[in-house]
Amino acid sequence: MKKLIALVASAVMFFALLGSLGFESTKAEVQLSTEKETKSVRTHASTVEDLLNDQGIKVEPHDDLSHNLDDTITTGMKIDYQSAKQVIVKVDDKTKQYYTTADTVQQLFKAEGISIKERDEVSHEQASSIQDGMEIQVQKAFKVALNDGGETSKVWTTANTVSDFLKQQKISLNELDRLEQEDKASLSYEQNEVTITRVEKVTDVIEEQVDYAVVKRNDKSLSKGKEKVVQDGEEGQVVKHYEVTLENGEEVERKLIKEENKKDSKDKIVAVGTKVQQVQQAQPSQQAQSQQTQSQPSRSNNSSGVQKTLYMQATAYTAYCTGCSGVTSTGINLRANPNQKVIAVDPNVIPLGSKVWVEGYGYAIAGDQGSAIKGNRIDLFMSNKSAALGYGRRSVQVKVYGK
Numbered sequence: 001m002k003k004l005i006a007l008v009a010s011a012v013m014f015f016a017l018l019g020s021l022g023f024e025s026t027k028a029e030v031q032l033s034t035e036k037e038t039k040s041v042r043t044h045a046s047t048v049e050d051l052l053n054d055q056g057i058k059v060e061p062h063d064d065l066s067h068n069l070d071d072t073i074t075t076g077m078k079i080d081y082q083s084a085k086q087v088i089v090k091v092d093d094k095t096k097q098y099y100t101t102a103d104t105v106q107q108l109f110k111a112e113g114i115s116i117k118e119r120d121e122v123s124h125e126q127a128s129s130i131q132d133g134m135e136i137q138v139q140k141a142f143k144v145a146l147n148d149g150g151e152t153s154k155v156w157t158t159a160n161t162v163s164d165f166l167k168q169q170k171i172s173l174n175e176l177d178r179l180e181q182e183d184k185a186s187l188s189y190e191q192n193e194v195t196i197t198r199v200e201k202v203t204d205v206i207e208e209q210v211d212y213a214v215v216k217r218n219d220k221s222l223s224k225g226k227e228k229v230v231q232d233g234e235e236g237q238v239v240k241h242y243e244v245t246l247e248n249g250e251e252v253e254r255k256l257i258k259e260e261n262k263k264d265s266k267d268k269i270v271a272v273g274t275k276v277q278q279v280q281q282a283q284p285s286q287q288a289q290s291q292q293t294q295s296q297p298s299r300s301n302n303s304s305g306v307q308k309t310l311y312m313q314a315t316a317y318t319a320y321c322t323g324c325s326g327v328t329s330t331g332i333n334l335r336a337n338p339n340q341k342v343i344a345v346d347p348n349v350i351p352l353g354s355k356v357w358v359e360g361y362g363y364a365i366a367g368d369q370g371s372a373i374k375g376n377r378i379d380l381f382m383s384n385k386s387a388a389l390g391y392g393r394r395s396v397q398v399k400v401y402g403k
Contacts, residue, residue, distance in 0.1 A: 027042040027043055027044050028042070028043055028044075028045075028073050028074060028075040028077070029041070029042050029075050029076070030042075030043060030051060030073060030075070030076075030077045030078075030079060031076075031077070031078045031079070032051070032055065032079050032081070033078070033079070033080045033081065034057070034081050034082070034083070035082050035083065041055070043073060045073050046072060046073060047069065047070050047071060047072060047073060048065075048067045048068065048069050048070070048071045048073065048079060049069035049070065050073070051073055051079070052069075052079075052081065057081060057083075059081070060083070060084060060099075062084035062099035062100075062101075063081065063082065063083050063084050063101070064080075064081070064082040064084070064101040065079075065080070065081050065082075066078070066079055066080035066081070067079055082101040083101070084099040084100060084101050085099070085100060085101070085130050085131065085132040085133075085134070086098070086099055086132055086133055087099075087100055087108060087130060087133075087134045087135075087136065088133075088134070088135045088136070089108075089112075089114065089135075089136045089138065090135070090136070090137045090138065091114070091138040091140060092138070092139065092140055098112055100112070100130060102130055103129060103130060104126065104127055104128060104129060104130060105122070105124050105125065105126050105127070105128045105130065105136060106126040106127065107130075108130060108136075109126075114138070116138065117140075117141065119141040119156045119158075120138060120139065120140050120141050120158065121138070121139040121141070121158040122136065122137070122138050122139075123135075123136055123137040123138070124136055139158040140158070141156045141157060141158050142156070142157065142158075142187075142188070142189045142192060143155065143156055143157075143192060144156075144157050144159075144165060144187060144192045144193070144194055145192060145193045145194070146169075146194050147193075147194070147195040147196065148171065148196045148198075149196060149197070149198035149248045149249075150198075150248035150249065155169060157169070157187070159187055160186060160187060161183070161184055161185060161186055161187060162179070162181050162182065162183050162184070162185045162187060162194055163183040163184060164187075165187055165194060166183070166194075171196070173196065174198070174199075174200075176199035176200060176201065177196060177197065177198050177199055178196070178197040178199055179194075179195075179196055179197075180195035180196070180197065181193070181194060181195065197247050197248060198247070198248055198249075199245065199246070199247055200245075200246050201243055201244065201245050201246070202243075202244050202246065203241060203242065203243060203244070203257075204241075204242045204244045204254070204386055204390075205239060205240070205241050205242075206239070206240050206242065206384075206386065206387055206390065207237060207238070207239050207240075207262065208237070208238050208239075208240060208387070209235045209236070209237060209362070210235060210236035210237065210238050210265045210360065211235060211265065211357075211359065211360060211361070211362045212233030212234055212235055212236070212265040212266055212267055212268055213233070213265070213267050213268070214233065214267070214268045214270060215267045215268065215269050215270070216269075216270045216271075216272050217230070217269060217270070217271055217272065218271075218272055218274045219271035219272060219273055219274065220273075220274045220275050221273075221275060222271055222272070222273025222274070222275060223273045223275050224273050224274055224275055224276055225273060226272075226273040227270050227271065227272050227273070228270065228271045228273075229268065229269070229270055229271075230269040230270065230271050231266070231267065231268065231269040232266075232268060233265070233266055233267060233268025234265060234266035235265055235362075236261070236262075236263050236264050236265030236266075237262040237263040238259060238260065238261055238262060239259070239260040239261075239262050240256060240258075240259050240260075240390070241256070241257050241258040241259070241260075242254050242255060242256055242257065242386075242390055243255045243257045244386075251386070251389060254386075254389050254390045256390070305401065305402075306399045306400070306401060307400050307401060307402060308399075308400050309397065309398070309399050309400075310349070310350075310376065310397070310398045310399075310400065311376075311395060311396070311397055311398070312376045312377060312378050312395070312396060312398050313376060313377050313378075313393060313394070313395060313396075314358065314361075314377075314378050314379070314380055314391075314393070314394050314395075314396045315377075315378075315379050315380070315391065315392075315393050316379065316380045316381075316382045316387070316388040316389075316391035317344070317379050317380070317381060317382070317388060318381070318382055318383065318384075318385050318388045319334035319335045319338070319381070319383070320335075320385070328342060328344075328367045328368035329352070329367075329368050329369050330352055330353065330367045330368065332365075332367045332368070334381055334383075338383035339383065340365075340381070341361065341362060341363065341364035341365070341381070342364055342365050342366075342367040342368055342381040343356060343358060343361075343364050343365070343366055343367070343368070343378045343379060343380050343381065344368035344369050344370045344373045344378065344379035344381075345366045345368070345369060345373060345378055346369065346373055346374050346375055346377065347369060349375065349376065350366045350378075350398075350400055351366065351403070352366055352367065352369065353365070353366060353367070353403045354366040354400055354401065354402070354403055355400075355401040355402065355403065356398055356399065356400050356401065357398070357399040357401070358378070358380065358396055358397075358398050359396040359397040359398070360394070360396060361380050361396070364380075366400075368381070378396075378398065
């Protein structure tokens with residue numbers, strides 16, 4: 001009896017083993033590749049979807065699968081499955097979410113049509129591997145109109161503020177330089193100008209001639225009406241130190257900070273006769289009358305003397321001022337004659353062509369006029385631009401002689 005039971009048990013085990021071997025032999029062998037591994041799978045699944053479910057893989061809409069889910073499983077089939085990763089891409093101020101099976105950042109940009117230039121700033125390297133939940137920031141470069149001390153250029157940048165832009169371009173400001181925008185001001189496609197005014201202060205030293213004064217003294221030894229030069233006049237010399245402010249190389253301000261007397265002027269002394277000739281009461285002879293007539297100054301001689309003395313407001317100009325031709329209204333070419341002393345006048349006050357003497361300027365010709373020179377005003381020609389700017393506006397004495 002025991003032998004019979006053992007024989008039956010052995011037979012059951014044999015047939016069970018035989019059935020198991022038959023069941024295994026009916027499985028299909030499939031190669032399954034995922035982002036983690038590639039392995040060989042023996043399965044009785046009838047479709048790709050059944051196989052993936054058996055492997056615990058749930059296919060989402062954005063995932064990448066080499067076959068359709070309802071494809072029939074066959075031996076030797078190679079199934080490739082890549083699950084999509086969620087990636088957030090922020091380009092400037094615009095944020096977008098992507099699901100991708102791309103392996104690298106570069107592949108993602110190409111697949112999604114995101115254009116990146118070399119000058120743009122990207123938070124990750126192009127070869128970086130895509131990770132689920134990755135956030136990629138892209139700062140697109142734009143052009144900034146840079147004016148640095150008068151020199152203009154267009155510069156590509158990704159800077160968000162003026163301060164960042166200056167650091168990025170390695171632009172430094174000196175103590176006096178002026179930034180026309182706030183350093184914290186935002187930069188963008190719309191707000192894209194940076195202007196720097198370069199400011200410097202220099203010292204300009206100018207030597208100026210000081211006109212001598214004419215002193216007249218009565219001399220009773222000379223006949224009345226006669227004059228005699230007792231001492232020739234000599235011009236003095238003064239040295240003026242100016243602090244000059246330059247903006248982008250152009251002078252905008254001049255301030256006198258020191259004045260030194262280098263040489264004193266020497267007065268011109270003229271003796272004026274006061275001696276009165278005794279004249280006989282008798283009728284003078286024809287010859288005496290002729291001599292008397294000759295001794296009296298003529299009208300033309302009187303015209304060479306001072307006709308009037310005025311106190312006027314004086315400014316200065318050059319032959320190269322804006323709108324200037326360099327030729328005066330009376331035809332004097334100032335550019336060809338830079339040492340000529342000429343003043344612009346109001347012809348109703350000082351006739352054109354008159355000889356004049358101007359305090360601090362010397363003898364000159366009233367040879368020009370201007371639309372702004374009206375009434376008690378004159379404009380002094382100076383060949384040196386710095387001297388003209390430094391002259392400013394002064395109240396001076398003017399003596400007018402004949403033509």
